[in-house]
Amino acid sequence: MDKYLDGTWEEFEEWIREKIGSDFHWCVRPSDTATNREMVATLVLNDIKRNNGVFPAKNTFIEKAQKR
Numbered sequence: 001m002d003k004y005l006d007g008t009w010e011e012f013e014e015w016i017r018e019k020i021g022s023d024f025h026w027c028v029r030p031s032d033t034a035t036n037r038e039m040v041a042t043l044v045l046n047d048i049k050r051n052n053g054v055f056p057a058k059n060t061f062i063e064k065a066q067k068r
Contacts, residue, residue, distance in 0.1 A: 005034055019044055020055035023065040
């Protein structure tokens with residue numbers, strides 16, 4: 001989990017893709033700070049936990065991309 005704090009923004013977005021199992025779009029793209037990364041990561045992990053291991057279609061910051 002430390003990788004998303006120390007890596008590039010692209011690595012952070014890849015961490016999100018891995019966690020949610022999908023590509024995604026930002027609903028609200030936060031500025032790139034350690035605090036914002038921690039907040040987004042916590043929301044993602046909590047949403048997965050509350051939804052029985054599956055990320056919902058959308059949360060405050062991100063929305064899963066539609067499959068074509």
